[in-house]
Amino acid sequence: MTGLTDVRLDGDPALPPGRDAVPESLGRPRERRMVPRADFGSYYGLPVLNEPTWQAHDIAGYLFLGGLAGASSTLAAAAHLTGRPRLARACKTAALCGVTGSLYALIHDLGRPGRFLNMLRVFKVTSPMSVGTWILTAYGPQAGLAAAAALVPGPWPGAARWATVGAGLLGPALATYTAVLISDTAVPAWHGGYREMPFLFAGSAAASAAGIGLLAAPLAEAAPARRAAVAGVAVELAAAARMKHRLGTVAEPLRRGRAGRLLRLGQALSVTGALVGLTAGRRSRRAAVVAGAALLAGSVCTRFGVFEAGTASARDPRYTVEPQRARLTEEEDDTQ
């Protein structure tokens, strides 16, 4: 009976799941509304948008690692120039690890290394991914050279110094362009938050770089890291609050479910890390290590939370349709 056709009768034990012709054998759309709201029309509750195909561990990981690398390079350059060699070395090492991890995540997302090269054939300002590829290409080697020279003192201290400064100058671009990367989509929670997203990411990046400083630098050199942690977390919290306020209904995915839990946990960890760093972390290495780890974990949670909130907002047609409807109603009112 098998082998003749791919279409088989229901109840056939050989039938692979999803090939069985019963209602919803294709799976129920997530969060499908059985009773649609009176004021909201949708097509069987199906999403209007196609959900991002990106895997959270690749792209949310990329958002975190890019931020960590970028801000670490800037902190490293500042530490280098203000005579804090051990803070500088820790941050340069973190930057190298971060940028290597970023590249790995990106290539894993693309499927194979050769595909990265396809992006080096063009430069398109309208594509944040293209711009980011070039930022990464310019930044990576400098971060690598700076780290290499800090770990194994090489023959060209001059070049290492320039690489440190160069990576420090490019770092903030790497840390913030990722906000544009996700905002430049039709995903309601990402696009709607495009004004605050770069500040949220900059704050979170600064906090993660500060975390490295607290973790690895001696207390006497860690003062900039302690201050950067407080400032970074403050900026991140302010940006997140403003974003939620302005998003209105579309802020729901930032509060609910997995994304909501991740974002709350991220904030709690970041605040704890910054406060412990500023108080006990001044005197005790152990407290500084705890604070640094909390800051890093906080930044990871925040990035994964933002990522999840976006995909959740793309899955529910409400967040696509309602703001557009509201806009149309407003325009109608204006013309009357």
Next chain:
Amino acid sequence: MGRVGFFTDTSVCIGCKACEVACKEWNAVPDDVLGFTGMSYDNTKGLGASTWRHVAFVEQPHPDFRWLMASDVCKHCTEAACLDVCPTGSLFRTEFGTVVVQEDVCNGCGYCVPACPYGVIGKREGDGLAHKCTMCYDRLGAGMEPACAKTCPTDSIQFGDLDELRERASRRLERLHEAGVGSARLYGHSPADGVGGTAAFFLLLDEPEVYGLPPDPVVTTRDLPSMWRHAAVAAAGLLAGLVALSWRGRS
């Protein structure tokens, strides 16, 4: 040749899915689903990497019962977000004004997928590349009309010169309004809308969202200059902040 397009008049669609089949056959689009959704006669759910034409079926108590059927497709936007964000230049604008993916250039980054405000383009599991309607680029090149329009038995899908289609659509809308079909409306025909008008536009009998279409889509890249400005300020702030905090209190 000037810009071409589709005018899909859903008021005469009979839901035969001949367009879905013709599209799959002509373009050798692989099978993606085989199953039963329980959503009226629709088992394909929506557009994606392996569904380039999708017929929507809506059953409404209106006043007793009515069918709404509509064949959806890539809109070939005037301002196409998918094309703007593509980092490889794989998505390009053809001499017919349509938007097409070059599979040998696409690197599977998937950026175009969440960029499309209509949920059209998708990434295929098998080859990991982006796919969508090409408006039968090969057939257009040979002077033929796209397979779906060719096969549509009721001329619900009309292919032709875009300006001419727009005029034809306005006349059709007027006729329907005169005949008392007050719910008829055009969707995507206006160059003043959020994507600069679409080359594939529709005559609908209800709100767009009822068919799974966004009511007022705006191409995401309209805000891109502002996004870059915000990011530049944030980046400058990050640089200045970290530098200032490192120099502060140093004697």
